[in-house]
Amino acid sequence: MGKPKKKHLPDLSHLAQPGMEILVRVTPKASRNAIELGNDGLRVLVTVVPENGKANEAVRALLATAMGVAPTHLTLKRGQSAREKLFVYSVASRS
Known part of the structure; x- marks a missing residue:
C-alpha cells in the first residue's frame, strides 16, 4: 500500500x-x-490482505492520515484478527 x-x-x-x-x-x-x-x-476499506498484521497496519496508516496525526499515535486496543477494531489515540508526553 502506497502512502494514502x-x-x-x-x-x-x-x-x-x-x-x-x-x-x-x-x-x-x-x-x-x-x-x-x-x-x-x-x-x-484497505486493499491489503489480512495476514501477519498487514491489514491492521494499513488501517492504522489510513486512519492516521485522515486524522492528520502520526500512525504511532494510534494503538490497536481490540480486534487484532476481527473485522471490528478499536483504536485509541494517545500522545506520548515529553518529560
Missing part, C-alpha cells in the same frame, strides 16, 4: 483527542483504500 492521499479521505481531525477510542469496521482485500462515514460508524 489526504484529498480522497474525510477530515477526521476531530478524533485526534487524547484518549479518544475509535471503533471501525474493516474490509480487507477491497478494490480501493477508503474511509466511509455511515450511520453505523466508520468503515475502513
Whole structure:
C-alpha cells in the first residue's frame, strides 16, 4: 500500500483527542483504500490482505492520515484478527 492521499479521505481531525477510542469496521482485500462515514460508524476499506498484521497496519496508516496525526499515535486496543477494531489515540508526553 502506497502512502494514502489526504484529498480522497474525510477530515477526521476531530478524533485526534487524547484518549479518544475509535471503533471501525474493516474490509480487507477491497478494490480501493477508503474511509466511509455511515450511520453505523466508520468503515475502513484497505486493499491489503489480512495476514501477519498487514491489514491492521494499513488501517492504522489510513486512519492516521485522515486524522492528520502520526500512525504511532494510534494503538490497536481490540480486534487484532476481527473485522471490528478499536483504536485509541494517545500522545506520548515529553518529560
